[in-house]
Amino acid sequence: MEDKKVIVILAIVIVILIGMISFVMLNSYKEVDSNYVHAPIPNEKVKFTGTYLGPY
Numbered sequence: 902m903e904d905k906k907v908i909v910i911l912a913i914v915i916v917i918l919i920g921m922i923s924f925v926m927l928n929s930y931k932e933v934d935s936n937y938v939h940a941p942i943p944n945e946k947v948k949f950t951g952t953y954l955g956p957y
Contacts, residue, residue, distance in 0.1 A: 930948040937947065 928946075930946045933947045933949060941947075
């Protein structure tokens, strides 16, 4: 009975760790500067520092 509890607890911990790692990997943003704006890569997640001036 004790072994089953340990296995269940380890399985829960492993699932939580996999969830946290996947969340970090899927939501990671690349930090870019003003030089990146001239030639951006399509569908890439980026994070700017500065002021957004809009499309014009």
